Amino acid sequence: MREQLLAFVSRRGTLLEPAAVEYLLSQQDPMGPLDRFFASCAELPLMVTLQDVVRTADLGRTAALRAQVNAAPAVALRVPAAVAAPSREASASFRRQSESASDHAPDVRILRDITGRSTCEGTLEDFTRYFRNRFQTLSRMLRNRRELGGAQEISKARRSTREVRFIGMVSDVRDTKNGHRILELEDETDRISVLVLADSSSASETFVNDEVVGIVGKVNDRGLVIAESVVRPDIPVVRPFRGIGEHIRAAFISDVHVGSTTFLDEKWSKLTTWMSSDDELARSLRYLVVSGDVVDGIGVYPRQDEELAIDDIYGQYEALAKMMAPLPDHLTVIMIPGNHDAVRPAEPQPALPQPIRKLFDSNLIFAGNPSLVSLHGVKVLAYHGRSMDDFVSAIPGMNYHRPLDAMREMLKMRHLAPIYGGKTPIAPEAEDHLNVDEVPDIFATGHVHSVGVDAYRGVVLVNSSTWQAQTPYQKMRNIEPLPARLPIVDLGTGAAVIKEF
Ligand code: D5M
Numbered sequence: 001m002r003e004q005l006l007a008f009v010s011r012r013g014t015l016l017e018p019a020a021v022e023y024l025l026s027q028q029d030p031m032g033p034l035d036r037f038f039a040s041c042a043e044l045p046l047m048v049t050l051q052d053v054v055r056t057a058d059l060g061r062t063a064a065l066r067a068q069v070n071a072a073p074a075v076a077l078r079v080p081a082a083v084a085a086p087s088r089e090a091s092a093s094f095r096r097q098s099e100s101a102s103d104h105a106p107d108v109r110i111l112r113d114i115t116g117r118s119t120c121e122g123t124l125e126d127f128t129r130y131f132r133n134r135f136q137t138l139s140r141m142l143r144n145r146r147e148l149g150g151a152q153e154i155s156k157a158r159r160s161t162r163e164v165r166f167i168g169m170v171s172d173v174r175d176t177k178n179g180h181r182i183l184e185l186e187d188e189t190d191r192i193s194v195l196v197l198a199d200s201s202s203a204s205e206t207f208v209n210d211e212v213v214g215i216v217g218k219v220n221d222r223g224l225v226i227a228e229s230v231v232r233p234d235i236p237v238v239r240p241f242r243g244i245g246e247h248i249r250a251a252f253i254s255d256v257h258v259g260s261t262t263f264l265d266e267k268w269s270k271l272t273t274w275m276s277s278d279d280e281l282a283r284s285l286r287y288l289v290v291s292g293d294v295v296d297g298i299g300v301y302p303r304q305d306e307e308l309a310i311d312d313i314y315g316q317y318e319a320l321a322k323m324m325a326p327l328p329d330h331l332t333v334i335m336i337p338g339n340h341d342a343v344r345p346a347e348p349q350p351a352l353p354q355p356i357r358k359l360f361d362s363n364l365i366f367a368g369n370p371s372l373v374s375l376h377g378v379k380v381l382a383y384h385g386r387s388m389d390d391f392v393s394a395i396p397g398m399n400y401h402r403p404l405d406a407m408r409e410m411l412k413m414r415h416l417a418p419i420y421g422g423k424t425p426i427a428p429e430a431e432d433h434l435n436v437d438e439v440p441d442i443f444a445t446g447h448v449h450s451v452g453v454d455a456y457r458g459v460v461l462v463n464s465s466t467w468q469a470q471t472p473y474q475k476m477r478n479i480e481p482l483p484a485r486l487p488i489v490d491l492g493t494g495a496a497v498i499k500e501f
């Protein structure tokens with residue numbers, strides 16, 4: 001095959017870069033991308049590069065390649081506006097409205113979860129199918145936007161001389177020396193470059209690789225699109241919080257890290273003692289959503305054993321089960337895993353396996369990461385939040401203390417982990433479980449060991465805290481955690497408070 005490829009290229013009077021040869025040989029149809037490349041070229045280059053053949057391959061291959069060569073491009077992005085500081089203590093009116101949780105039977109339905117439904121084997125075909133599904137779902141959302149009515153395929157749009165509208169997946173973002181920005185976009189038919197001028201309305205937007213956006217613009221005589229606007233899937237209409245009639249409350253925790261020497265057992269005891277107490281706020285809690293990293297795990301990072309108080313994974317979950325036993329009966333717990341838990345690291349992660357579940361009280365509800373869960377009809381999207389590491393790396397100004405900024409970006413992009421090939425491993429499932437297909441009423445994350453509550457376009461944002469003190473790794477990276485804070489949301493009104501322990 002190698003000889004065939006080289007002969008095919010040399011007959012056309014050009015050469016093939018060695019990396020391109022290797023890439024093509026790894027494909028099911030090595031000639032396909034080459035054929036497409038030659039067909040798309042007016043003038044042949046001296047050498048056909050890896051970039052050239054990948055550009056003409058299927059949607060999402062650029063992402064695959066980026067992951068392969070591990071060359072994450074630098075992206076210049078905007079710092080979003082500051083968020084309001086969360087209220088540190090339960091407000092008087094929140095406390096006054098408390099209703100006793102034991103008066104309400106639990107009403108939990110898991111609406112979306114990968115658990116038991118994983119089909120992917122991680123082949124290249126799975127990968128292509130995954131990116132197609134991601135593109136189709138997000139472009140369907142964009143097509144419903146008035147601004148993008150009649151959006152064309154990129155291959156048609158590029159030949160137009162009038163205003164064009166199209167949808168594409170971002171395969172590269174770069175800044176020009178004049179402060180403009182160039183987005184490379186691809187769909188299933190073609191690729192195109194889009195110039196976002198420094199003085200345009202979209203110049204202050206942040207863009208990341210592999211998100212899907214819509215473009216309204218004009219093609220210039222060199223085939224470059226000058227964007228008039230860039231449209232995000234976003235939450236197009238601001239809705240009021242769709243609450244229920246009663247003041248039923250949900251509390252949010254994550255990152256308990258049981259088994260670590262830095263686990264804060266005294267703070268945890270304070271929490272469980274308070275939860276079982278007669279305090280009216282404590283008695284109003286009907287649900288406890290636990291958003292992953294419930295134990296510290298084993299072998300999650302190099303030399304972790306030096307920081308473990310319990311070095312057996314079952315021992316860690318057993319200890320957690322014991323610690324949760326004193327929680328009151330009127331509290332229904334929903335638990336999803338995170339990157340320290342004993343399930344596959346690739347997202348979407350399934351729920352904790354049966355041998356671990358059986359260590360816990362039988363009322364505990366286990367779900368995958370992410371999961372969309374209905375609590376009395378209020379939809380809670382729970383996601384551990386690993387992708388925030390990638391948002392922090394890709395977007396200057398984003399940091400671990402401001403997780404709500406990253407969460408807002410996820411809702412604008414309608415995707416929990418848009419950036420492929422960074423720190424967040426993604427399993428290419430047939431259906432993209434990481435898109436935000438249905439707009440939740442509450443969006444909860446953890447992972448960054450910070451805390452915050454806010455709202456974005458009618459969605460309550462919650463980032464739950466940790467029950468672990470600063471780790472040596474975090475000290476080295478200057479990450480200052482905010483442990484032992486408990487966000488509480490009223491499912492009736494969407495009002496949220498944070499209680500400190
Ligand atoms: O992550 C806890 C916090 O530490 C979170 O803010 C991410 C940060 N962290 C942890 N490990 C890494 C690596 N390897 N790179 C960058 N940031 C990291 P946790 O999931 O609890 O370990």
Ligand code: FE
Pocket residue numbers: 255293338340447448449
């Ligand atoms: Fe954690």
Ligand code: ZN
Pocket residue numbers: 293338339340384386447448
């Ligand atoms: Zn984590």
